[in-house]
Amino acid sequence: MIKKYLLIGFMALAVYTAEAFSQNRWDIQSDGSIVWKTNGVLPHKDHIEMSGEKISLWVEYGLDENHRAKFTRTMVFPTFRVLPDNTRSHISHTFQDTDLPRIYINNRMIDYNTIKAGRSGNINYDVNEITHRGIMRVNATVSSPVLVNMKRTFFPSIDKPLAIEKFDITNTSSQEVTVACEYVKKEIRTNAERSKVAPHSILMGTVGDGYKILKPGETTSFSVYYLATDTPQHVFAINPEQEERNREDRVKEITSKLVLETPDKTLNTAFDFAKIRGTESIYLTKGGYMHGPGGLSYYAALWANDQAEYINPFFAFLGDRIGNKSAMNSYRWFAKFMNPEYKPIPSSIVAEGDGVWKGAGDRGDGAMIAYGASRYALAYGNIDSARVLWPLIEWTLEYCNKKMNADGVVTSDSDELENRFPAGKANLSTNSLYYDALKSSVYLAKLLGKSKAEVDKYQKQADALKVNIEKYFGGKVEGFDTYKYYETNDILRAWICLPLTVGIYDRKEGTINALFSPRLWTPDGLATQAGKETFWDRSTLYALRGVFEAGETEKAMNYLKYYSNRRLLGEHVPYPVEAYPEGNQRHLSAESGLYCRIYTEGVFGMRPVGFSSFNCTPRIPKEWNKMALKNIHSFGKVFDLTIERAGGNKLNISVREGTNTKKYTIKDGATQLINL
Numbered sequence: 084m085i086k087k088y089l090l091i092g093f094m095a096l097a098v099y100t101a102e103a104f105s106q107n108r109w110d111i112q113s114d115g116s117i118v119w120k121t122n123g124v125l126p127h128k129d130h131i132e133m134s135g136e137k138i139s140l141w142v143e144y145g146l147d148e149n150h151r152a153k154f155t156r157t158m159v160f161p162t163f164r165v166l167p168d169n170t171r172s173h174i175s176h177t178f179q180d181t182d183l184p185r186i187y188i189n190n191r192m193i194d195y196n197t198i199k200a201g202r203s204g205n206i207n208y209d210v211n212e213i214t215h216r217g218i219m220r221v222n223a224t225v226s227s228p229v230l231v232n233m234k235r236t237f238f239p240s241i242d243k244p245l246a247i248e249k250f251d252i253t254n255t256s257s258q259e260v261t262v263a264c265e266y267v268k269k270e271i272r273t274n275a276e277r278s279k280v281a282p283h284s285i286l287m288g289t290v291g292d293g294y295k296i297l298k299p300g301e302t303t304s305f306s307v308y309y310l311a312t313d314t315p316q317h318v319f320a321i322n323p324e325q326e327e328r329n330r331e332d333r334v335k336e337i338t339s340k341l342v343l344e345t346p347d348k349t350l351n352t353a354f355d356f357a358k359i360r361g362t363e364s365i366y367l368t369k370g371g372y373m374h375g376p377g378g379l380s381y382y383a384a385l386w387a388n389d390q391a392e393y394i395n396p397f398f399a400f401l402g403d404r405i406g407n408k409s410a411m412n413s414y415r416w417f418a419k420f421m422n423p424e425y426k427p428i429p430s431s432i433v434a435e436g437d438g439v440w441k442g443a444g445d446r447g448d449g450a451m452i453a454y455g456a457s458r459y460a461l462a463y464g465n466i467d468s469a470r471v472l473w474p475l476i477e478w479t480l481e482y483c484n485k486k487m488n489a490d491g492v493v494t495s496d497s498d499e500l501e502n503r504f505p506a507g508k509a510n511l512s513t514n515s516l517y518y519d520a521l522k523s524s525v526y527l528a529k530l531l532g533k534s535k536a537e538v539d540k541y542q543k544q545a546d547a548l549k550v551n552i553e554k555y556f557g558g559k560v561e562g563f564d565t566y567k568y569y570e571t572n573d574i575l576r577a578w579i580c581l582p583l584t585v586g587i588y589d590r591k592e593g594t595i596n597a598l599f600s601p602r603l604w605t606p607d608g609l610a611t612q613a614g615k616e617t618f619w620d621r622s623t624l625y626a627l628r629g630v631f632e633a634g635e636t637e638k639a640m641n642y643l644k645y646y647s648n649r650r651l652l653g654e655h656v657p658y659p660v661e662a663y664p665e666g667n668q669r670h671l672s673a674e675s676g677l678y679c680r681i682y683t684e685g686v687f688g689m690r691p692v693g694f695s696s697f698n699c700t701p702r703i704p705k706e707w708n709k710m711a712l713k714n715i716h717s718f719g720k721v722f723d724l725t726i727e728r729a730g731g732n733k734l735n736i737s738v739r740e741g742t743n744t745k746k747y748t749i750k751d752g753a754t755q756l757i758n759l
Contacts, residue, residue, distance in 0.1 A: 107652040116216035136367040137244040152210045160311040161366045161382035163283040168438035176285045187263040217334035217359045238330045244311040247323045251304045254297035264292040264305045284315040337362045341401045342713040353647040357675035360658040364672035365409045370436030372409035378669030384433040385413045387448035388499040391455040394676035399462035400683045402716020418475040444496030447513030453479035454516040457523035461691035464719030483517045491551035507569025512578050519585035521545035564593030575613040577622035583629025591633040619662045624677035631685030636702040700754040701726040720759045
């Protein structure tokens with residue numbers, strides 16, 4: 084039966100891969116952006132989120148079967164809040180195309196939603212292409228025959244509660260053209276009784292409106308702004324061109340670090356895009372920098388899984404200044420809830436720090452925090468930061484230890500899926516994370532000069548937990564020699580991948596076979612539970628990393644290529660998603676951090692063991708001769724890591740730090756300790 088599943092699984096992947104590449108809607112351009120030429124199959128609709136320190140801009144866009152365009156913009160202002168304090172108490176507003184100022188070309192109004200054939204009295208608006216790379220650009224022609232080209236640019240301010248929709252209109256005809264844009268100003272104000280601190284206003288208005296005469300080839304620009312303020316009578320100056328340059332510079336700042344270089348353009352580009360989404364979604368709140376998942380729901384708040392576990396260890400490799408500030412801030416916030424009674428730390432700290440959420444009880448949050456904080460402390464490479472984090476790590480480790488049952492595994496009320504699916508009294512996720520946290524803490528305790536007794540304690544606890552994980556969770560599930568997700572579980576679950584990500588490979592063959600069997604693998608990655616349509620990308624991203632770490636490089640690479648192509652160039656682009664059917668496949672940002680960790684920890688096999696050292700177990704596919712991560716800002720250093728084939732079964736590892744280069748030669752599949 085298992086062989087039959089495997090054969091079906093490999094055949095399904097071949098079909099998925101062929102379909103994914105043949106039906107790509109988007110293409111990669113030379114500047115690293117992706118483009119949709121709109122002459123393909125219609126209708127099509129998608130959405131994207133773009134964020135700055137004080138705003139998140141969600142744009143839903145598409146064309147119907149008659150090529151009619153529609154754009155919907157939703158602005159979220161994380162630090163403008165209403166009462167009562169809760170996760171979603173930020174203010175937001177949605178604007179449609181009908182809210183835009185009317186634009187006239189030669190005294191005829193542009194109809195954004197017109198059919199190609201046009202309507203009496205108005206002129207056509209025909210979208211030709213849309214591009215993404217941290218900024219959304221829409222190129223269209225207006226009228227028939229063509230009178231002007233219109234480029235619309237959507238982007239958030241990097242540091243203000245402001246989003247811009249910029250219009251550049253170019254006369255492409257051989258005659259003079261008149262362009263008239265009407266003045267618009269609109270205000271929406273919250274009720275004083277519901278408002279936190281003061282009533283909040285959302286303003287929409289125009290910059291550069293007026294009447295212009297364009298000679299052939301000339302361009303004019305105007306913009307629509309969307310902003311939030313508590314003082315609508317005194318609004319800050321708005322400079323759309325400068326805001327666009329600032330956004331471009333921020334995207335360059337993010338993408339210039341931790342640069343992936345492989346022979347596969349799709350993987351390189353998907354990695355770049357994931358860095359953007361994972362890093363842009365950080366909000367400057369009264370409680371400091373807070374990374375937020377987004378998705379129109381999750382802002383100015385912190386979660387033990389999304390931030391402490393998923394994204395923060397990635398920031399330790401990227402080296403983004405704001406990313407690292409947000410990481411340290413998140414751990415400081417969780418540390419505020421340590422207590423001598425060892426009551427659970429809240430799953431989420433919300434409303435800029437003014438509230439908490441404990442709706443699913445103890446989700447294994449202590450293990451999540453211990454895992455992320457210990458990995459972050461090692462990879463960040465700053466002993467002072469590690470000293471700040473150590474009390475939190477120590478407390479969460481002891482919290483987990485106190486939750487042990489008679490079988491020597493950690494219990495919890497639920498897991499990170501918060502009772503959407505059963506997790507029993509003790510689950511594999513919490514125990515895998517706790518095990519890895521213990522391993523990391525052995526290294527950390529030594530580096531921080533802790534006693535031999537404390538170091539030995541963590542090592543003994545890790546050794547015992549590994550044995551107990553096998554005894555308690557190991558078993559046959561649906562014929563596969565893998566793990567029960569909880570004690571009485573008899574249906575395959577996606578999170579059986581987690582032991583592979585923490586160095587437990589005792590059941591790797593059966594686990595990998597189960598993950599890629601038709602029982603779990605779907606066109607969108609892993610089903611959360613076999614037989615259900617629900618999928619959460621986070622488990623697929625963990626699984627791909629784990630399969631690389633387990634040494635199944637060729638198999639992992641095939642699935643990684645398929646997944647990356649689907650998410651970057653398929654029907655819903657350009658980032659990893661949260662879940663389906665829940666959330667309409669929102670591009671929650673921490674999942675993009677998990678995508679990048681497939682490469683840092685999986686493909687390049689970087690496992691932090693010291694403030695300036697890591698074990699490197701590279702997993703380079705047979706078809707590649709070379710791969711590299713350039714401009715890594717980690718372990719307190721800036722360096723490049725290059726892997727090259729050296730003939731036979733050998734690999735060369737080059738580590739370039741400034742003008743100094745260290746070189747190592749290892750067997751393919753071996754581990755090399757790198758000291759920077």
